[in-house]
Amino acid sequence: MKDSIKTFSALAGSMFLRWVVMIGFGCFMCFVGLLISIFLISNTNNSGYAGAGAGGVLSLITTFLYLFVIEFWSAFLLVSSLLFITLYFAIANKYTLNLSIYKVWQLKG
Secondary structure (H helix, E strand, O other), rough: OOOHHHHHHHHHHHHHHHHHHHHHHHHHHHHHHHHHHHHHOOOOOOOOOOOOOOOOOOHHHHHHHHHHHHHHHHHHHHHHHHHHHHHHHHHHHHHHHHHHHHHHHHHHH
């Protein structure tokens, strides 16, 4: 019984550390992408004050459409950086779950 608890705690600690490293790397990359896109959008001559007076969802959508027309790659980097955070969570969960199942199967086999 004690061996099972030791094995579980070692495996859970290892998998948690791997999960935290993957999430940390993903969030860091998203943060860098956000900073780069905000810097590129703010240095554009044509962007003006897009979204400065945004008061609702419709004005937010039109602001993003306007940014996609003016600076496509910067706006794409901004939106993809915001969306990829959920992808990093899904990938980290899948990886750690698959690896932990493999390790349990390897130890019991």
